[in-house]
Amino acid sequence: MNQEPGDYAGFVTRAIAFAIDVALIDLAAAFVAVVVGLGISALDVPDVVVTIAIAIGGVAFLAWFVGYFATFWSTTGQTPGARVMGVRVVCAGGGETVRLGAAVVRLAGMVLAAIPLFAGFLLILVDDRRRGLQDRLARTVVVYASDAPRLG
């Protein structure tokens, strides 16, 4: 059964989009970590500095993770992965782009949904509007984008 544009996006499509986004985030973070790690290894720095650098890197990764999703959801409604898969996050009430606060709440909802063995995401399979826990918390829905993305 093929879905029409405007219909709510399903579990598999959203999972692939999320996987693409996580891959991009991790690739960028890993590249930065390798560069910084090589730089530190070339210098004779104390262990405490290394520990502090690791802590800063963790915070930076968290900020990068949150900023990535929150920025894309609150501006275009599409992360790069969502654009590739042709889905968009919109407000459940009227279909407009979500606010920055709602985007952060949605991201927190994703973390919560992942804690019980990703059971929060499985709600997508049984909800009539294909909403996961994060969508219910942030009052959003994910729909198929009517404008087919073109990479070129």
Added chain:
Amino acid sequence: MTQPWTLLAGSARLGVAAGREAARPIVVVVGVGQRVGARLALDALDALLASNVAEVAADRVLASPWTERTLTRALAGPLVDAAAREVAQGAVLERVLDEVLATEVLDHIVDRAEQAGAVHRLADRVLADGIVERAAERFLAGPEFERLVVLTLDSPGVERAVASLFESRLLDQVVGRLLSGPELWRVVDEVARSPAVMEAIAHQGFGFADQVAGEVRDRSRTADAVVERTTRRLLRRRPRMDPPTGPLPNPGAT
């Protein structure tokens, strides 16, 4: 017994013979008179043409309105067409041209023109008036140039020339020199870095990525429905209803 009509016929023949004999001297005299008269008339005509009177008379005739009217009437009439037809049918122009080319008249004309500086003056005039440019523009813009190019390209001579060029060692030498020199690779670099080529390569790459992404999208949407249907069947839940049309519903309603 002699018939009367026989007598009449014999008398007529006798009369004709007698008349012919009697007229013989007269015929001789008339013939001599004609020859003498013709000679006298020709002598008189020569004398007339040699005199000033003939020249004056000719000038007057040529200057008179009658001559002009007559000439105009003649040119407006069928005489010119008939003359042109005769010239064309008789290949007069060809004969005249052949005669001119066979003799040294053309050479004399060219020599005289060159001695008089007419050639240089004509060349200066042609160059100064832009005649050459206009003629070249007209030639290049007209269909004659295309016909000439097509005829040239289709000619066996050009084919033979191209074939001999490819078979000759000159081409190998030219190619070898091009490949060994830096100019060709500079040109290749310039072409490869040109925006048109870069755009074409990028377009082709993006087109392939678009195709892959579109296929993944289609299959994932089918998988969405399959996974959801299976899950609902396992959980003994009713199948999902078709999505509502129009604006998205209020989340508080569900």
